[in-house]
Each structure stands twice: as C-alpha cells, then as structure tokens.
Amino acid sequence: MRFFRSASTVLLCAALAPLAVADEGMWMPQQVPQLAERLKALGFEGDPAQFADLTGFPMGAVVSLGGCTASFVSDEGLIVTNHHCVTGALQYNSTPERNLLVDGFLAKTRAEELPIGPGSRVFVTTAVTDVTAEIRGKLPPKIADAALDRLLERRIKTRVAACEAGGGKRCVVAPFFGGKSYYEIAQMEIRDVRLVYAPAEGIGNFGGETDNWRWPRHTGDWSFYRAYVAPDGSPATFAATNVPYKPKHRLRVSPKGASPGEVIFVAGYPGRTQRHMTFEEVREVVNWQLPRSIRLAKEQIALLEELAKQDKALAIKAAGRLQGLNNGLTNQSGVLEGMTRGGALAQKEKLQQELQAWIAADPARTAKYGGALDTLAKMQAEAEKTRERNAWLGGLAMSSTYLSAANSLYRLSLERGKKDDLDRDEGYQQRDWVRLKEAQERMQRTIDPRLDRVLFRWALLHVAELPADQRIAPIDAAAGLTPGMAKADAEKAIDGWLDKMYAGTKMADKDFRLSLFEKPAKEVAATQDTFLSLAVAMHPMLEAQREAGRARSGAYARVRPVYMEALIEKAGGLVAPDANSTLRVTYGVVKGVDGKDGIWLKPQTTLKGIEQKHTGEGEFDAPDTQLKAIQALRAGKATPYLDPKLGDVPIDFLSTVDTTGGNSGSPTLNAKGELVGLLFDGTYDSVASNYLYEPVGTRSIHVDSRYLLWTMVEVDGASHLVEEMNR
C-alpha cells in the first residue's frame, strides 16, 4: 500500500526540491559533483569530486567481475566480493567428496589459492569518455532503420577496436538515456583470478532462499579472490609464475562498520534498470513478461529440484542454475507485486500523461518532442504480436546448453568466415574469440545430458503449444510437431526425437566443441552432429529475427533519445541514467523501514538473530565453529567488533542507497572512503523500483564489515588475511 505514494514528485521534480527527495539515482561518477548540495544536507563533509576521478581513490579500487562488483582490499591484489558472486568458482573446485559450496574454503597460503576456471575476469575501469559525437554524429539523412543500426554498430566497433589496440584492455561503448549519449568505457582485464576464502554455506548463504530479498537478514555474504598478473605486471592467463596484482588503489576495511543515520556510498556496476521505459513498455512487463517468466521459473525449479534429489553430482551441476532461477523468481514476484499493488502501473501512466501534457503545453516542445511517445507505443504494440514465438526462439537455447553451444559454434564459424573483423557481429569479433572459447570450457562444469534433456524437453513442450501463426518451423519439421497437436502426441514425438538428438551428438565433449573453433561453417555444418544440424536448420530463422531486431533497434535509436530529452528537460536537467552495467555511484543513509502494519524493521541485525534462526539443518544451519564463537562471546570474550549500542556483533544493515542486480559485492563506503560493508541484496519491497523508484520503502541490504572481520578472526581462522588487509 505504501508504494509509490510520492514517486511522481520525486521522479519529475528532483531538481526543484533536491533536499526533499529520497536517495534515488545510480549516478555516473562524473555526475556526483553536481550532487554536492544533496550530499551536504545528509551530513557528508568530503569532496564529491573525488568520486568523479575513476583512477583515483576510492573509485580506482572498485572493479567488476562481469555480473558482480568487487574491490581491492590489500596492496597484493586481494579482492572482496559477495559469497553469491563466487558460486561458480566454488562449483568449479567442488567434487561430490569435497563440496566447497557447503563447506567453504580458506587458503592458508598463497600456494593454496585455487584457480577459478576459464573465463574468470576482473575488470578495472580506467577511463570513461563521452563518444556521443563519434557514434551519433553526421548520420546519413534517409538511412533505413536496419542500416542505421548497422552503422551505429560499426562505428561502435571501430571505436572499440581503436580503444583496445595495444592489448590488455577491454573496451565497451555503452548507450545512456536510450542512446541519447554514448560513453566509451576502457577496462583493464585481469585474467588470472584465484579463490582465497569463502565462508561455509551456513554463513555465506545463511537463510538461503527463505531469507533471500528479505529482512531481517543474517547472511555473511562475502568471499575473497586474488588477482594475479604476469611478473611484468601485464594481464595474463593462469600461470604458476604469475604474481599478485598490485592495485594503484585499495580500500581499507573499517573495524567500525556502519551505524544508523550514517551517510554511505556504494560504488559498483548495477546491471539494468528500466525506470525510463514508457508506460506501454512497463505495462507489457507487468501484464505479460513477469507472469510468464514467474510461471516458467517455477516449472524449471520443480524439474531441477527433482533431478538434484536423485543425484549428488547432478545437484552440483544444477546448483548455479537453480540459485539463479530462485533468485530471479523472488525478484520477479517482488516486482510484479510492487507494480500491481499500490497502483504503480497507474502511477507510471499518470507520469507519462503529465509528460505528454507538458510537451503539448508549449509549441516549441511539441515541435521538438511531439510524436515520440506515440511512435514508441506503436512499436511496442507491433512487437507484442509475435512475442510468444520470439520469446521461445531465445528460450529454447536458454533451456538447452547443447543447443546454445551448437548455435554459438555454428554462428562463430559463419562470422569467422567474414574477412573484415568490423563486419562480424558484436560478440563474434576477433576480440571475443578467447572469451567464447573460455565459455565453452567453463560450460563443462554444468553440461550434462540428463540435465539438458529435462529442460530442453520442457521447453519443447511449450514450443509445441505455440499458436498456429507463431510457430518455430525448424523445430516443427525436425520433431514432427503440428499446431494444435494433442499433448500426449507432442510428448511422444518430442521424446522420440530427443532420443535421436542426444544419441547423435558429441556436444557434451569439450574437445569436440573446441575442435570446431577453427573450422569453416561448411565443415561445421557437415559434422552430422544432431545439435549442430539443428543449429544450421534454425539459423535462417534466428538470422531473420536478428534482422528484425536491427530494424527495431534502428527505429528506437531515432525516437528514444527524443523521448529521453523531453524527460530530462522536464526534470530540470539532472537525471541518473538507467543502469547499464557501467560504473555508478549511489549514496544514502543507514536506516530502518516500516514493515507490515505494526512492525518497524530495524536498520541492523546481530548475532542474536543467528541464535534465533539456527535450526541445525537446511538453510539455517550455522557452523558449529560459529556457534562456539558466539558462546564464547556470550561468556564474555572481548572483541573489537562489538557494537556498544547493540551490545552484540552486528551482522547486516539496511540503507537507502539505490542499487540493483550487478551491484552485488559492491563496497559500501563511509564518508572517509573506508569499506564499512558489502552491498549484497535489496529488500523484496524494493525490487519494483527497477521500474519505478519508490522513495519511502526502498532499501538495500549490506553485510557489516564488523561481522566480516569477527568471522574471519573468531570463526574461520582467516586472521592472516585480516593482517594483510591491515598492512
């Protein structure tokens, strides 16, 4: 009920009443100096300009893991991030006999540190350059939509190639404000990353799915990596002779954590928000995408849980996917709940009507912005006509690792056949080949015929039910499906076809997959591997879908910047762009929040909650070592990590910082730039803020640095790492 009460004020009048607003905004670092007045009002006494300097302190210490954020916390390349960001690394190093996912891991010496597998990366942002003029300048006057998209892509690729020339760097050119602006982000790419320390599941994932997105929370969601480079300091793949990377900047971990009312900052790589979507776009998300996605996630979770029960090794292979599905399910349910209750969708519509009225009220504005919203609405309506089929075209490959590998390998062979690297599609250029190869290697952790077949079969059963005007013809032809077929018949046809598909493929064989990397398309197509043959058969349809996507992207590239300019002008100029996996800064204060009627959710939790929640099994199974350490504390053992006001060691805290997925692992900094915690989650009531920011109840969840340090010293025997961080 309390959602979105005054969101309109906040979203659109931010510049008019800067001090009244909550802490919305995943700001580009260069925008932070403009927030000086707001920050001062919150009690911040430092210089906001320090956040704009990406190669200075503290921003230089903040890195991306590709999907998560992390930060350097020692001069010898020690990196702290979330436990849930290292699941893949733990999985990669686990066996049925030695399950690091459950037991955790601690390297007592450098020699014991574990390589985390191919494709692991640490990205250090070194420069952000405005390249809008290069990308969008001097466009041909009457270029067609698809051609426009190709042209923009070619300019981006040209720019990226220039940026990466010389090696050791990874560059992206990312659109901001729907393509109104483009920034080139250059990142140093560290390729030898090793696992140093992860607590047991009973600490790092205490509360599991039950507590995920929830508060009060008692999760010790941290883990440590170390970045290694060649002896000369240049990025290199794993080698025993590599040495720890010496970062230019590193954060200091505060033994004092964060306290209620304190101003904090989070620097990180938030993945994606959609706050600047149009009403019609949000409506489709709420009415179709989310309900569909929730339904499908539940179906897959049920299948995988059944499978995981049957086989321990399969359980390990499925763990990452299951965790992802569960996490997404909770998130999407939260967004759906937030958007449907409390009238958020109506609020979004109202905001758009206000924008339209504002445009219509002034002839100059009408000339500049008029029609943009109508065009976006029409495009949305058009896209919805074939959404079921289009969703399943992508969904098929997402369900089957075999098919996605085959698609990727066949497409690579086609793209490699092109002579000019700039002609190759994004993701299949020369710069991507190593990454693609590593992905095929990493895939070996999870690929499994039983697992694959269960989910592929599930997806095919859905594909079989597509309406007659939205069929996936290559699948129909291969599996013998027809529209309106009885379910039992479809199952029979699919099962028979899958028998042949899995009997006739070597897609689970890593060497086979890697052997295809250099082969020309014709040879790949001629392997007679069933999944490769399917990829070849599906290729024209996927290509047509991509071409249609290009036309749509080109059209959006014309109209969305106009809409965004209107939004920004109406807001007075200072608007945070939607998150796009680039480095951002958000600020806020440590603060509790109203729960259900009659309940105040305090801003901090303590060890007491672990004692209360611990059941000794399942998701609430604190390790004995921790329970003993708590007993010792209760018996009077002194620790510098006790919060005097709470009379206990703090665990997690809530804050008003504005974050989203991708921010996981982000350092939480106090006004001095000390690491006082790690961001690891948002509350369930906050997730709808990805579509429409809700200023009253939105909260992020952090683990307090005192819990981190207390556990390292008192529970996990990781004092040597604490000493390293203190050096």
Added chain:
Amino acid sequence: MRFFRSASTVLLCAALAPLAVADEGMWMPQQVPQLAERLKALGFEGDPAQFADLTGFPMGAVVSLGGCTASFVSDEGLIVTNHHCVTGALQYNSTPERNLLVDGFLAKTRAEELPIGPGSRVFVTTAVTDVTAEIRGKLPPKIADAALDRLLERRIKTRVAACEAGGGKRCVVAPFFGGKSYYEIAQMEIRDVRLVYAPAEGIGNFGGETDNWRWPRHTGDWSFYRAYVAPDGSPATFAATNVPYKPKHRLRVSPKGASPGEVIFVAGYPGRTQRHMTFEEVREVVNWQLPRSIRLAKEQIALLEELAKQDKALAIKAAGRLQGLNNGLTNQSGVLEGMTRGGALAQKEKLQQELQAWIAADPARTAKYGGALDTLAKMQAEAEKTRERNAWLGGLAMSSTYLSAANSLYRLSLERGKKDDLDRDEGYQQRDWVRLKEAQERMQRTIDPRLDRVLFRWALLHVAELPADQRIAPIDAAAGLTPGMAKADAEKAIDGWLDKMYAGTKMADKDFRLSLFEKPAKEVAATQDTFLSLAVAMHPMLEAQREAGRARSGAYARVRPVYMEALIEKAGGLVAPDANSTLRVTYGVVKGVDGKDGIWLKPQTTLKGIEQKHTGEGEFDAPDTQLKAIQALRAGKATPYLDPKLGDVPIDFLSTVDTTGGNSGSPTLNAKGELVGLLFDGTYDSVASNYLYEPVGTRSIHVDSRYLLWTMVEVDGASHLVEEMNR
C-alpha cells in the same frame, strides 16, 4: 533468548529499587495506595487511593462475568466486554440458518436484545473483607491434615452463609498467598443478562487462531451486554418485565484512545497465576503437565475439526470447546517455550536457592521458615507417583459431558441427602443448586451423542493404556479393559461398551436430567441409566481421591503460608498475591516491544493492517461493510477517531500491564479513569510470565476505544449505543 534476564532482581528486590522494576503485579485494590511512588514515576497524577474504594469510581463500574471481566458504560446497564467472552451467548442464540458467531448481532431496540441463556451472570464486587483471623485463628493443636482441611472449609462455608444471608449476593472466601490470608468477597449477582451487540466474526475474531496471542494484531474484540433487574432493582432471572440495571458507577468511553507512553490501568478479574509455586512444582508443570496437556489438546482438536467438517450443527456445538482448546494450546505452548528457552526453569531454581540461603543465613529465620521448602518438595514428589491416573480420573469427565452430568447429578443427590447445609461439599450446598440447575440447562447448547462419544472414546483409549499400578478399576471392570491389552483389543472392548452406554442413557435429555434434581441418591442410582450407573460405580474411587486431596490440602494449609511469609519478608513486604479470580488492579504504559532480532513491534496497529491481512476468506475475512468504510476513510471521509500521528484509525495497542486469563474484557483506563480500550490478550512471549514474571518482554494486548467507536458508527450502525454511552 531475552526472557528472564533480570527477573531475579525484579522479583526479589522490588522494595529496594521500586523505580527500576517493570510493571509486575496484579495488585489487590487495597494495595494500590502503597504503589503511589511507582505510579508517580510513570507520570500518574491522580490519587491511587481511588482504586482501593470498591464501591466508588472507577472500581464500582468493573464487573465479573465469571471467567471474563466487563464494565458498565452507560447509566442503563450497558456492559462492554470482549467478543471472545460472549461466544456462549452467540452460540446459544445461533441456528444453522442464522449463525451469530459468524454474522454478529445488533439489537436496534431494547426489545430486540437477546437473553443469553441460563447461568449467565454479572457479578458486581461490593465488599472485600479480611477474614484471616476467622478462618485460620485458634486452630486445634494436633488436628490431622484432612480434618484441618474440613475445618477450614467449614469455617469458610459458615462465613459465606452469613455473608449471603438476605439474598441477592454471592460471596466467596478466597485464600491469598497460599492460604496465608483469606478475604471475603461479596458480590451482587445480576441474573438477567442480554446480548446487545457483537460485531461480525471478521471484526471480533479477525485473525482467528493464526493471530491469537500474536502481535501485530487487528482484532476488534468487543461485545455488549445489558444487565437487567426486577422493577424494584433487585436481581432476578429473565423476565419481560425486568428493567435495565442502573449502576452506581459507569465508565466513560474516551474518543481519544491510548497513546504510546501513556500510563494506563486495568481493573479486572485475572484467573490464576503460579508465580509463587516452588521450583519443584514449576518443574512438574514444565516437564510433565504442559507437554501432556499440549499433546492431548492437539489430539482433541484433530477429532473435533474432523467432526465439525461433517456437520454444520455439530460445528456450532463444538465451536466453544474448539476455541477453548486452541486458545489453551497456544497459551500452553507459549508457556512451555518461555519456560524451557532462556533458562527460566533454572532461574526459578536459582531464586529458590537464594531464598533457602537467605533463610539459612539467620537462625531466627531458620527457626521460622526452615523446613517449609523441603516439606513442599516431598509433597510434590509424593503427588507425582499417581499423577497419570489422577489426571485421567478427572479427564474422563472432562471428555464426556454425559459422564460429567451423571457424576454431578449423582453427587448432588448424595450431598442433598445431608441434613446440615454446612456438611455439604463446596459446590453442592443449597446456594449452589440454582447454578447447578442452570449448568444442566446451559449444557443443552453443546451436548450431543456423536460429539460426546468421539471424545469419551478418545479418553478411554488413553485410560486403557495406564500402567498396571495406576488403573481406574471401575472403568476396567465396566469396559472389560486389562493392563497391557493390545490396542486393537482395547478399541474393540471400548466400542462395544460405548454402544451399550449410549443406547442405555437419556443423559442428553434435559428434562430427564432436571428430573433427577430433587431425587434422593438411591432413586438416582436406581434409574438404570448407563451413565448414572457408571457414576455410581466410580463414586467410591472419586471420593477416595477427594479425601486424599483433603489431606494434601490440609498439609499445604500448614506449610505454604510459612513459605509465602518467607518470600514476602525477603521481598521487603510488598508482594502482589497470585491471581485467584478476585478483583485486581494492574498499571503500566502503552509501549512496543522487541520482536525477533531486527524487528521492533510498534505499540499500535491501524486499519492499514486490515487492508494488508484481508484475504476474503477464513480467519482474515473483513466484512464488506468495513472495507467500504475504510475506502471512504481513504477517500477523505472525516472521523474524530483518526490518530493524527498515525494518520489512520488505531486498532489495537500493546502495554506493559500485567494480566492473565480472566482479565479478558477488562476496561483499560487512562489517568482520568476513562475507558481507552479493552484488554483482550497477552503476547505469546508473555504467557510464561504466569509462572515467572519476565520484565522486559511481557506485554498485554488491548483494543483501542477509537476502533470500537469508529466501527460502531461507520461500520455496524450502532450509533444509538454510542449516543447512550455519551449520555
């Protein structure tokens, strides 16, 4: 975990540090003036002496319903109490077609007010007299235990007879501090009580068993009776010519409710607390009584729920018993949890050890108090030897209304046969005959052969399993049970026997039961009614049990006052006696409480919580009329019952007042003596305080008078009653 942290300080050092203690104490009204300093510290500016005057304001307005408390709120006998205190009255007036339990009831005129059935009473306390000297004075020096108990009982009966001479009064002589003191309580007894208004179940029992004992709570737990008397003002049974009773004092209902931090008082009839039990006695409660009682309640609930599903009429008959079982189950589980977690039992043991050490430290004390604790411990150990059988001897009649009616009727016939009324057992004297008759009449609401047989069979199956040295011989003989019998055989024997028992009885026939009232014991025994014959067969064993009980009571009457004197002397003199269903006063403040780690439970709830909890079915089914009224409020409709700070109508509030079962329906008074709410529950974390007061987390739950008034005016169309209360 937070239980009992500083209970020892509180319990034993109350007199030393009066301002540091929480609000423990269900005080006798005459003790309240001694609390002046504590009350002043809480901000109370009135005269505590007013609470000592039972015939003045406000105490004169507070009445007992026998099991619940209530209060006069108009000059015309209007009485407010809890909804859950009128379940019997609603049941009595319900039919399968018109279920007042579900729909509620409102009399638009006096003529529509409904008699609530035989046995309904309102008791107005008119005098409390210390009669310790009369009861315990000049005891014969060497009297045996059972004889001592008889003598005390005879003195009590003599005193009661004198008190009640003249009629229209009901008197009890109640022991305080384990028989250290005796007080005679005289009560005017109003016998014509009518139902005026009860809200729908979706308000009066909103949250049902799910929310029972829980916070946050959103229950509108109120209902209204009216007291009627003969035209001459004397108490009389129901008659159309009766007129509303005009109380000497009545409370005024405040339209301002209660606010956080405010001092409040609760005057009422708390039933029973056991805070002065010895450690050994509490240990048996925790280790045996509560686990047994919880187990048996669960078994009975399952049987009754199954039965209620099958038949609507049976469901109504079983409703009261089911509600009682569920309520008891939650309460007992809470006590057990509170006493086992947090080391309460150990705390109790420690307190007793401190008392023993204090006694041993001084020869004078040793002479006075030495040995009392040992004696109590030995008596407890002795009683535990046959506890299983003794519990089932009573439990059998509790399971079967047929058997309890037969027992009661046969025993009455025996007692009536005695010539001197003072020789008759307590409860079977002349003064009890009308009440006993009304109980037999009231029994007709719930008596049912199917219901009865299910529970009686269940109890018999347990009796069949009693160990060989604790058998109930008359049952063994009648049903053909033997120790160690296979379960299937026992079931067969019991089922066969019950076929005969229910075929050969007229115990469900009210007229038959009432016809036995005047008959001598021989005639009653000769009716050949199967249940009466069973009662006759069991009588010698029950009589022997009662005789053993007398001996134990006599022994306790010698030793327990010694133990209590030691306790009181150690505490410095001012100790509240355990609750014993007599009028008490407790004070406290409106205050929230810590919930689980990370949660603060606010002191107030609002209509918002009803919107959040409402599901439209089951226990969370707010009436449409209420939902519409909330909508109107949200749309801006003005109401004087809005809390300006909350911006909503308050529903329930928490306070630190010290209450227990029997306090239900108690008026909650502010410093001016205005009714600001009704006490109706305690929190789950508080119930263990019945055995050992926990000063940090103990909270009572009240409904705010603003919710009462708002609902009467805006939802239930009861403005005429509000007007009457305002006159």
